[in-house]
Amino acid sequence: METLNKAVRISILEDNIYYNKLLTEQLKQHINDVAKRKKVKVDIDCFSNYSDFLTNFNTETSVAFVDYFLDDNKTGLDVLRKIKSTCFNCKVIVLSDTKNIWDMYMCLLEGASGIIIKDDNAFSLCNYIVDEQIKHKSA
Amino acid sequence: MKIRFKFEINFILILVVSFTLVIVTGWFVNKKISTAVEKVNIRLYPDQRLTLMKDVSKDLGEAESKIYSFNLTKNRTFLTSFYKITNQTENKIRRLKNYSKRDVYYTLQIDSLEKLVLLKYNLMYRLLALQNEYRVNEAMGKVIEHIDRQKVIQQTNVPNSTNETTVTKSKKWTSIFNRNKKEEETQASEITETAEAGLELNQFKKDINEIKKQEGKKEIFNNNVELQLIQEDKIISSKISSFISQMDINERRNIARKTAQAKIAVVDAKITIQVFSITATLLLIITSLVIIRYIRKNNEYNAFLQQAKVESDELAESKVKFISNLSHEIRTPLNAIIGFSEQLSHQQSPLSEQEHQQLSIIQKSAVHLSHIVNNILDFNKLEANKVLLEEIDFSPEQEIKTVIDLLQFNAQEKNNQILLKISEDVPNFLAGDPVKLRQILINLLSNAIKFSENDEILVEVNMSRFRHYKIALEINVTDHGIGIEADHLNQIFREYEQENTEIPRKYGGTGLGLSISKMLVELQNGSITVSSEKGKETKFTVIIPYQLGEQIEKQIVEDHSLDFLQGKHVLIVDDENYNRKLLINILQKYHAHITEAENGHEALKQLEHSFFDYILMDMRMPVLNGIETAKKIRLHKKNPNHKSVIIALTAGSVDEFGDISALNAILKKPFHEKELTDLLKKEHWNHVETKNLQLEPKEKNYSDKLFDLTSLKALSGNNSDFFQDMIQTFIQTTQEGLMTMQQEFKKGNWKQISEIAHRISSPCRHLAAMNLYNLLKKLEHFKNFEDKSALENLINLAENEANLIIGAIKQEKI
Numbered sequence: 001m002e003t004l005n006k007a008v009r010i011s012i013l014e015d016n017i018y019y020n021k022l023l024t025e026q027l028k029q030h031i032n033d034v035a036k037r038k039k040v041k042v043d044i045d046c047f048s049n050y051s052d053f054l055t056n057f058n059t060e061t062s063v064a065f066v067d068y069f070l071d072d073n074k075t076g077l078d079v080l081r082k083i084k085s086t087c088f089n090c091k092v093i094v095l096s097d098t099k100n101i102w103d104m105y106m107c108l109l110e111g112a113s114g115i116i117i118k119d120d121n122a123f124s125l126c127n128y129i130v131d132e133q134i135k136h137k138s139a
Numbered sequence: 140m141k142i143r144f145k146f147e148i149n150f151i152l153i154l155v156v157s158f159t160l161v162i163v164t165g166w167f168v169n170k171k172i173s174t175a176v177e178k179v180n181i182r183l184y185p186d187q188r189l190t191l192m193k194d195v196s197k198d199l200g201e202a203e204s205k206i207y208s209f210n211l212t213k214n215r216t217f218l219t220s221f222y223k224i225t226n227q228t229e230n231k232i233r234r235l236k237n238y239s240k241r242d243v244y245y246t247l248q249i250d251s252l253e254k255l256v257l258l259k260y261n262l263m264y265r266l267l268a269l270q271n272e273y274r275v276n277e278a279m280g281k282v283i284e285h286i287d288r289q290k291v292i293q294q295t296n297v298p299n300s301t302n303e304t305t306v307t308k309s310k311k312w313t314s315i316f317n318r319n320k321k322e323e324e325t326q327a328s329e330i331t332e333t334a335e336a337g338l339e340l341n342q343f344k345k346d347i348n349e350i351k352k353q354e355g356k357k358e359i360f361n362n363n364v365e366l367q368l369i370q371e372d373k374i375i376s377s378k379i380s381s382f383i384s385q386m387d388i389n390e391r392r393n394i395a396r397k398t399a400q401a402k403i404a405v406v407d408a409k410i411t412i413q414v415f416s417i418t419a420t421l422l423l424i425i426t427s428l429v430i431i432r433y434i435r436k437n438n439e440y441n442a443f444l445q446q447a448k449v450e451s452d453e454l455a456e457s458k459v460k461f462i463s464n465l466s467h468e469i470r471t472p473l474n475a476i477i478g479f480s481e482q483l484s485h486q487q488s489p490l491s492e493q494e495h496q497q498l499s500i501i502q503k504s505a506v507h508l509s510h511i512v513n514n515i516l517d518f519n520k521l522e523a524n525k526v527l528l529e530e531i532d533f534s535p536e537q538e539i540k541t542v543i544d545l546l547q548f549n550a551q552e553k554n555n556q557i558l559l560k561i562s563e564d565v566p567n568f569l570a571g572d573p574v575k576l577r578q579i580l581i582n583l584l585s586n587a588i589k590f591s592e593n594d595e596i597l598v599e600v601n602m603s604r605f606r607h608y609k610i611a612l613e614i615n616v617t618d619h620g621i622g623i624e625a626d627h628l629n630q631i632f633r634e635y636e637q638e639n640t641e642i643p644r645k646y647g648g649t650g651l652g653l654s655i656s657k658m659l660v661e662l663q664n665g666s667i668t669v670s671s672e673k674g675k676e677t678k679f680t681v682i683i684p685y686q687l688g689e690q691i692e693k694q695i696v697e698d699h700s701l702d703f704l705q706g707k708h709v710l711i712v713d714d715e716n717y718n719r720k721l722l723i724n725i726l727q728k729y730h731a732h733i734t735e736a737e738n739g740h741e742a743l744k745q746l747e748h749s750f751f752d753y754i755l756m757d758m759r760m761p762v763l764n765g766i767e768t769a770k771k772i773r774l775h776k777k778n779p780n781h782k783s784v785i786i787a788l789t790a791g792s793v794d795e796f797g798d799i800s801a802l803n804a805i806l807k808k809p810f811h812e813k814e815l816t817d818l819l820k821k822e823h824w825n826h827v828e829t830k831n832l833q834l835e836p837k838e839k840n841y842s843d844k845l846f847d848l849t850s851l852k853a854l855s856g857n858n859s860d861f862f863q864d865m866i867q868t869f870i871q872t873t874q875e876g877l878m879t880m881q882q883e884f885k886k887g888n889w890k891q892i893s894e895i896a897h898r899i900s901s902p903c904r905h906l907a908a909m910n911l912y913n914l915l916k917k918l919e920h921f922k923n924f925e926d927k928s929a930l931e932n933l934i935n936l937a938e939n940e941a942n943l944i945i946g947a948i949k950q951e952k953i
Contacts, residue, residue: 018868018902025861026854069897097901102566102687118901 007041008133011064013053013079014095015071019118020048023065023126030127031134038138042130050074059087062133065116065126068096068103077106084111093129095122146433153426157419164415171408175401188245189390191235192383195252198228199259199379203372206263218267225260232256248386255379262372269361269368282347458519466516470790471715473512474809476505478721481812509809514651517578521658528663530890531922532688533573535612536561539600542580546588554593555618557584562601568688569612575659576683579667582652583616583679590677591620605666608684617678623671631669632657656681689920701816703823704729708750711735712742712768713757713788718808722755725812739763743771746780753819754780758789765789769801782928784822800927845944847907869902870945873911877938880918884934889924892934911940 010027014020024046035042045061047053050070057064064083068076076094083092091113096103104115116125202224209217235249480502483490490498520526543557550557580598587596597617605611623631632653660667665683709731711722719735726733734749736742738760745751754772758765769785772778785801790808799805804818848866855862876899883891896918903912914937921930 016872016898016901018865018872019905021865021868022851022854022902022905029854029856069894071894097897098689102568106687118904 006039006137007043007060008035008063008130008137009043009045009058009061010130010133011045011047011053011057011061013047013050013064013070014067015048015069016067017048019067020046023123026123027126027130031130034131034134038134040134040137042134050079053079054082057083057086059090061087061090062137063091063093063113063129065093065095068094068098068107075103076112077103077110080107080110080112091129091133093126146429149429150426153422153429157422157426160415160418160422164411164418168408168411168415171404171411175404175408188235188238189387191231191238192252192386195228195231195235195256196379196383198224198231199256199376202228202260202263203376206266209267221263228256228260248382252379252382252386255375255382259372259375259379262368262375266365266368266372269365287344462515462519464791466512466791469512470509470808471718473505473509474790475715475717475721477502477509477809477811478725479717480505482721482724505809514655517655518651518658521655521662526659526662529572529574530570530686531573531924532568532570533576534567535565535569535576535600536567538573538577539580539598539614542577542584543598546581546584549585550588550596553588553591555588555591555596556594557588557596557598560597560599562599564602565600565612566602566610566687569610569685570688571683571685572663575663579656579659579681580614580616582656583614583681586652587616587618587620587677587679591618594619603682605682605684608664610687611665611682611684614681615678616681617676619676622673622675622677623669624673625671628669628671632667701729701820704731704819706730706732707752708732708734709753709755710742710745710749710751711755712737712739712760712765713755714738714760715757718757718788722815725815729816739765739768739771742768746772746775746778750779751783753822754783754785756785756787758787759791766797766799766801770798773801786818786822803928804925845908845910845940845947850905850907866948869906870948872902873899873941874945877934877941880934881938884931889921889930892930893919893921896937906944908940908944911937911944914940 012020012023012027014023024044027044031042031044045056045058047056050072061083064079066076066079066083070076070079076096080092080094083090092111093114093116094104094107094112095116095118097118107115114125114129116122202221205217205221205224208214209221232249232253235252236246238245480498484495484498484502517526539559539561543559547557584596584598597615599615599617601613601615603611603613605613633650657667660681660683663683665681667682668680669677670680671677704726709726711719711726711733712735713719713722714737723733723735731753734745734751736745739756740762742754742756743763746754754769756765756768760768763771765787769787772783772785773781775781784803787799787802787805788808788810789805803822806815806818851862851865855865876895880892880895883889883895896915900912900915900919903909903915914933918930918933918937921933924930
């Protein structure tokens with residue numbers, strides 16, 4: 001029972017396979033140490049397209065990292081709305097390569113917890129967000 | 140419709156008749172066959188009856204033989220069997236009675252048989268009884284015999300004991316064999332040796348002989364009785380036998396009759412089935428004929444409709460061609476009128492006030508005529524669904540301001556003022572077709588200016604929710620002019636219709652402006668509505684859904700200087716002399732070197748020995764038209780002119796020329812000088828930018844290093860599998876992305892190219908392949924899709940860079 005309560009689920013939706021694998025690997029490496037110390041189980045679900053994400057998204061997800069520009073004319077906004085309709089408490093972080101203020105504004109309006117620009121600091125920020133989730137669960 | 144309806148009725152009728160026929164026939168056939176089967180089944184009963192009767196006859200014979208056997212052998216087993224047979228016979232007769240109880244004749248017959256059988260058995264019993272009596276006589280004979288024997292013994296043996304024994308035995312015999320009322324107990328008497336005892340014995344013997352005689356007589360009587368019984372038995376047996384034979388014959392006759400009836404029923408059924416088959420076949424043939432007739436008629440109508448459609452399409456096509464030709468013929472001279480009148484007004488030597496006025500009138504009339512022709516052509520295109528929407532990023536505020544600036548002069552002429560009010564929630568950039576938006580606004584504002592005086596015309600721009608669209612631009616154009624009657628509010632959107640017949644006389648116009656605006660709005664899934672109060676106010680509301688756009692990179696056209704034209708070589712290709720003269724007049728002012736050609740063929744000759752920076756080419760020319768000429772120029776890779784800027788000048792529709800990828804830009808006639816010079820400026824700076832990209836790839840963030848795997852190695856740590864996997868993923872996604880980009884470029888899917896570039900750029904950044912990253916970013920933000928050569932160059936550069944990187948990675952044997 002105790003183990004079940006202390007579980008963090010992370011979802012990643014990134015249509016670029018390289019970046020998807022990169023983010024997943026670096027999160028896994030980071031989580032390994034932290035999760036062991038805090039005795040929290042961490043699961044990561046990876047998706048590379050919108051339809052796959054819709055079908056298999058777990059409503060127990062604690063935090064979702066979602067790329068803004070996706071295939072099939074979909075954007076992070078569409079994903080954000082879907083997540084919020086099924087999993088209101090899930091934190092959604094939008095990853096974007098562009099600095100379009102209007103897009104970011106719309107995401108925040110729709111309930112995104114944050115925007116991360118895909119630059120050199122992106123991974124550090126993702127790690128920080130996951131750490132916060134783990135701490136929150138272990139408390 | 141009528142024919143279809145009739146056909147359906149006929150078809151349903153035939154179906155109903157067919158079903159009824161099937162049901163009725165089936166019922167009849169079923170009945171006939173059931174009758175036939177029933178008649179056949181009846182055979183079982185007669186057979187069973189007949190069998191039983193024969194059994195009874197057999198039983199009688201068997202009983203008789205049992206009786207005789209018993210009589211001969213005195214074996215009681217035969218008697219037991221006889222009694223069994225009588226029981227069986229009784230059961231069989233009972234069963235016979237149960238068959239066909241309602242058949243009176245049959246019942247009588249069975250009753251008769253039963254009586255005969257009973258008589259027979261009665262006879263047998265009587266015979267049996269007679270046999271028992273003989274035994275008594277026999278026994279009596281034996282008694283006498285024995286007495287005689289005893290007499291002899293007494294005379295010779297000891298009297299007492301032997302005599303007692305004999306007497307005892309005699310008593311015994313007497314007691315055993317005395318059945319016929321001689322139940323006398325003979326006392327043992329002592330036989331004396333005297334003659335008296337002998338006399339008594341003789342007397343006794345006499346008595347017994349008397350009895351024997353009597354019995355003898357009885358026996359004779361019994362024999363006679365027996366004979367009689369036997370004769371009676373014979374008679375009864377023959378009666379029974381003939382009776383059974385008769386019944387057999389009757390049954391056979393019955394069977395034959397029933398069989399004949401069954402045969403008739405079967406034949407009837409067969410005939411009914413045949414009749415049904417023939418009728419069904421006929422019905423099927425009729426149905427088929429009806430269907431064939433219907434199909435044939437249908438085909439005829441389809442062919443007729445097809446023909447009508449073809450003719451209608453041809454008519455529509457002819458109409459389009461006619462209008463296109465007409466507009467071209469009108470626009471070409473209009474171009475000269477507008478152009479030269481413009482040149483006259485700009486010329487150095489001053490004109491008198493009157494000359495200026497006249498010139499102004501010429502210009503305005505020509506412009507007005509040009510607008511009318513444009514409207515007709517646009518309407519024609521909209522009707523034929525040949526208008527294509529563009530999707531580019533634009534600034535709504537800028538577009539609206541451009542329109543207002545354009546019409547400011549017209550407004551001021553009637554002392555009208557155009558006020559613009561843009562809401563704060565209107566985004567800076569939207570994605571859509573700004574040209575269509577301008578056209579709609581021009582129509583609405585022109586009308587507002589036309590129908591009002593000394594007025595403030597308000598243009599309000601807001602964001603709005605429209606149907607299922609999240610973002611929609613709402614533009615309200617309000618004037619306080621003549622207004623529109625409430626009854627006429629709908630008709631003003633119809634083509635060639637204005638509120639009333641006075642309007643065209645008083646205010647002019649073709650009545651196409653609003654219908655074109657409506658069609659353009661609806662083409663973009665929007666809506667246009669009007670509210671008005673006659674004599675007070677009119678408000679047009681246009682709502683068009685858009686997507687959010689991205690910031691447009693500023694084109695460097697702010698510089699109004701046309702100094703770049705100085706010394707440039709320009710080739711003007713047009714079969715109309717005055718069009719060439721107009722262009723020469725304009726360009727000479729900017730000190731460009733100009734060469735003329737009358738058609739594409741001549742132009743190509745010129746291009747063989749001279750280099751031209753710009754080629755201004757009319758599209759419709761004899762010998763070789765503009766588009767074919769442009770394609771030939773591009774194909775000739777060895778000629779430096781293959782990279783020249785080719786601007787098409789056309790009075791017709793662009794669509795009629797098909798693939799226009801060989802052109803850099805298109806300018807529609809009639810055009811103003813400013814339109815030409817703006818276009819030349821734009822093409823000049825595009826050309827410069829592309830050249831810079833080709834000649835100086837090392838500007839901005841460009842790096843000498845192709846890539847850097849440090850970051851990836853650090854992340855992979857000791858996990859070489861992961862490292863290899865990431866490298867392969869990068870190579871694969873980049874190669875695939877670039878290949879898809881080339882394919883999309885050939886198809887003209889510009890948006891896809893941008894998306895792909897965005898998608899494959901981020902891994903490049905991670906691997907510090909900054910040259911490739913920057914090229915992909917340029918592709919992502921590339922907007923000037925008319926400049927296909929620049930786009931193609933960028934894609935090729937990106938591909939080359941990617942190949943270099945991948946080659947280097949493979950060389951390092953990672």
